[in-house]
Amino acid sequence: MANLVEEINVSQPVDKVFAFLANPENRVVMYVNVVEVVKLTAGDTTVGSKFREIRQLTNRKVGSVLEITELEQEKRVGMLSDSNGIKVLYRYFCKETAQGTNIRFEGTVITDSLRTKLMRPVLVKMLKNEDADHLLNVKKELEK
Numbered sequence: 001m002a003n004l005v006e007e008i009n010v011s012q013p014v015d016k017v018f019a020f021l022a023n024p025e026n027r028v029v030m031y032v033n034v035v036e037v038v039k040l041t042a043g044d045t046t047v048g049s050k051f052r053e054i055r056q057l058t059n060r061k062v063g064s065v066l067e068i069t070e071l072e073q074e075k076r077v078g079m080l081s082d083s084n085g086i087k088v089l090y091r092y093f094c095k096e097t098a099q100g101t102n103i104r105f106e107g108t109v110i111t112d113s114l115r116t117k118l119m120r121p122v123l124v125k126m127l128k129n130e131d132a133d134h135l136l137n138v139k140k141e142l143e144k
Contacts, residue, residue, distance in 0.1 A: 002091075002106035003124045008135040010101050012142045014094050017101040018074045020142060021092045024051045024066050029141050030134050033057065040065070047071050053081065055130075085113060088127060105135055 010017055020026050023045065027034045036054040039045070051066040062083060070078030070091065077092045087110040095102045109124050111117040 002108045004105070004107035004128050004131060006105040006132070006135050008103050008139055009097060009099060010103060010139050010142050012100050014074045014096040014101045017103060017138075017142060018077070018094050020138065021077045021094070021103070022068075022071060024053070024068070024079060026141075027053060027066075030137050031055075031131065032134075032137070033130060035061070037066070080110075086116060086119075086123060087112070088123075103135055103138065107131055 025037045025039070027037050033055045034053060035056045036052075038052045040050040040052055041048070043049075045068060047068050047070065049068045053064050053066050055062050055064070064081045064083035064086075067080045067082070068078070069080050069089070070076050074096075075094055077094075079090045081088045081090065089106075089108045089110055091106045091108075093104040093106075095104075107127050109116075109120060109127055111120045111123075116123065
């Protein structure tokens with residue numbers, strides 16, 4: 001079950017919205033604390049492609065590896081972030097509407113070790129604090 005769910009409508013066609021969400025390099029615009037995203041794998045971006053993401057936290061920079069886990073053209077994008085065993089699944093669902101596109105975001109903290117299971121409440125709180133309302137940034141960028 002998702003720990004963070006957001007939904008927003010964007011006045012742009014679904015193909016444009018999907019293309020933006022499916023490009024992890026756009027995370028520097030989407031998330032306030034993401035300062036850099038670099039592709040690690042060669043070739044087109046597809047399921048299995050990996051990226052290095054750098055987030056600027058209060059007192060330090062933290063890196064994670066992003067892997068594309070789902071890509072269904074104009075419908076769904078999934079990315080798994082792994083930072084030293086702390087994993088978060090980011091999923092975006094796009095649906096065409098009469099006014100443009102509806103985006104539904106689901107963020108899920110994955111706990112597969114004792115350490116992360118014990119830290120889960122703190123990790124969920126961090127996810128909500130750091131990533132809540134990022135769809136407003138997507139809307140602003142796509143509608144400018």
